Amino acid sequence: MDTGQCVHCGLCLSSCPTYVTTGLESESPRGRVFLLERIYEDPSLLNRHAAKALDDCLDCRACEAACPAHVPTGHLIEAWRAQTAKSEFPELQPESFGIFRKVSRPLQWFFGSPRGLKWFQRLVRLSKKPTMGSWLTRIKWMPARVEGMALGLPNTIPKRLSRFYRPKGGSEFAQQVMLFVGCVMDTVYADTNRHTVDLLSLGQVQTVIPKNQRCCGALHIHGGQPEVARQWARENIDAFESSGASRIIVTAAGCSAMLKEYRDLFDLDDPFRERAERFQNAVIDVTALLPDLPLPDIEKPKQQVMVSVHDPCHLAHAQGIKPEIRQILDKTGYSICEMTDSDRCCGAAGIYNLTHPEMAQELLARKVSTVPQQAQWVAAANPGCLLHIQSGLKEQSRTPRAIHPVDLVWMAYQAHGFWSD
Numbered sequence: 001m002d003t004g005q006c007v008h009c010g011l012c013l014s015s016c017p018t019y020v021t022t023g024l025e026s027e028s029p030r031g032r033v034f035l036l037e038r039i040y041e042d043p044s045l046l047n048r049h050a051a052k053a054l055d056d057c058l059d060c061r062a063c064e065a066a067c068p069a070h071v072p073t074g075h076l077i078e079a080w081r082a083q084t085a086k087s088e089f090p091e092l093q094p095e096s097f098g099i100f101r102k103v104s105r106p107l108q109w110f111f112g113s114p115r116g117l118k119w120f121q122r123l124v125r126l127s128k129k130p131t132m133g134s135w136l137t138r139i140k141w142m143p144a145r146v147e148g149m150a151l152g153l154p155n156t157i158p159k160r161l162s163r164f165y166r167p168k169g170g171s172e173f174a175q176q177v178m179l180f181v182g183c184v185m186d187t188v189y190a191d192t193n194r195h196t197v198d199l200l201s202l203g204q205v206q207t208v209i210p211k212n213q214r215c216c217g218a219l220h221i222h223g224g225q226p227e228v229a230r231q232w233a234r235e236n237i238d239a240f241e242s243s244g245a246s247r248i249i250v251t252a253a254g255c256s257a258m259l260k261e262y263r264d265l266f267d268l269d270d271p272f273r274e275r276a277e278r279f280q281n282a283v284i285d286v287t288a289l290l291p292d293l294p295l296p297d298i299e300k301p302k303q304q305v306m307v308s309v310h311d312p313c314h315l316a317h318a319q320g321i322k323p324e325i326r327q328i329l330d331k332t333g334y335s336i337c338e339m340t341d342s343d344r345c346c347g348a349a350g351i352y353n354l355t356h357p358e359m360a361q362e363l364l365a366r367k368v369s370t371v372p373q374q375a376q377w378v379a380a381a382n383p384g385c386l387l388h389i390q391s392g393l394k395e396q397s398r399t400p401r402a403i404h405p406v407d408l409v410w411m412a413y414q415a416h417g418f419w420s421d
């Protein structure tokens with residue numbers, strides 16, 4: 001991959017969360033691109049400091065949005081991780097990598113495979129049982145980072161969305177779409193998926209939920225396992241192609257960003273490339289679709305409900321979706337109070353909050369401190385951000401709750417009597 005596009009202008013520096021936090025050039029996009037350039041020229045320059053600086057990248061892609069030369073820093077980092085995972089750099093000793101490489105594979109299995117996810121669901125449900133929950137948090141050896149994540153979980157874990165779910169609103173349909181249910185969305189935030197189907201139905205759109213869908217593969221791409229992501233892309237393309245609907249709706253920003261780049265997983269001569277391109281062109285994040293749906297107009301509530309919007313990196317930087325969320329919240333009667341740097345990474349970044357707890361906590365503290373005092377809700381359209389920000393709000397005893405914008409829109413219609421629960 002080409003690192004030579006960088007003109008070292010430094011326009012990306014202020015957008016990079018790790019640079020802003022540390023002030024170190026090696027922890028900046030420009031520094032990382034330079035490091036990669038030198039290492040590809042002369043692999044003997046690779047040492048554990050360079051390996052750490054490259055592994056510390058959140059892959060948030062804020063630098064890409066700021067870069068006038070269109071340097072694909074996120075993809076460069078992903079390619080680097082894939083190469084080092086395959087030991088293409090014999091100069092690298094295993095001890096050169098920190099906790100990131102040691103735990104990322106098991107965590108990718110946990111969150112990204114059906115069996116791992118089943119275990120995750122069991123643990124999540126267990127941790128929500130009152131007696132078991134307090135018992136779990138008292139375990140001395142329970143890592144603080146996992147405890148922090150548990151703190152962000154909702155009080156009740158909903159049932160997974162059934163493929164045969166009958167939506168609450170609407171009955172006449174002008175079009176049909178498919179829903180990508182996601183892994184953590186389908187485990188922890190299944191109600192958001194349910195609310196999405198209700199809102200689509202209210203907007204005259206019928207939802208089909210294809211069976212045999214898999215994890216999008218984002219965690220694996222970020223962690224240097226493109227071959228796993230490629231396999232799951234093939235399975236997803238097979239699963240969704242057979243349903244026949246023309247659009248694929250996604251409720252997690254990290255997943256929609258990944259699904260929109262499926263084509264790049266396949267070589268030019270790979271027969272799946274054309275199918276992957278058709279698939280990715282059909283993908284749309286729910287936050288981009290909602291403002292265009294013919295949803296009924298509703299009045300603003302008598303008492304203002306204040307919402308502050310956090311823009312997930314993979315929605316704002318990777319897909320350029322920002323005003324749409326404010327638009328649909330405004331249409332459904334909410335008042336927006338903006339936080340500073342709403343598109344600055346909160347530190348969740350896939351499993352980064354588990355592999356890099358110190359940096360993740362620092363970014364989280366900064367994020368929570370920017371939530372305006374008058375905010376009653378913090379809207380975030382990505383499950384990782386929701387869990388992380390909610391844990392930070394609780395840790396700092398702040399009253400607002402983190403919530404997916406779909407849930408806010410659904411609640412606005414519920415308050416106007418569109419559905420009864």
Ligand code: SF4
Pocket residue numbers: 005006007008009010011012013029030033063066067068069070071
């Ligand atoms: S990555 Fe882009 S913005 Fe950053 S220094 Fe290089 S050219 Fe400039």
Ligand code: SF4
Pocket residue numbers: 015016017018019027028029032056057058059060061062063064073074
């Ligand atoms: S992807 Fe994010 S953390 Fe990585 S260099 Fe770019 S701005 Fe910094």
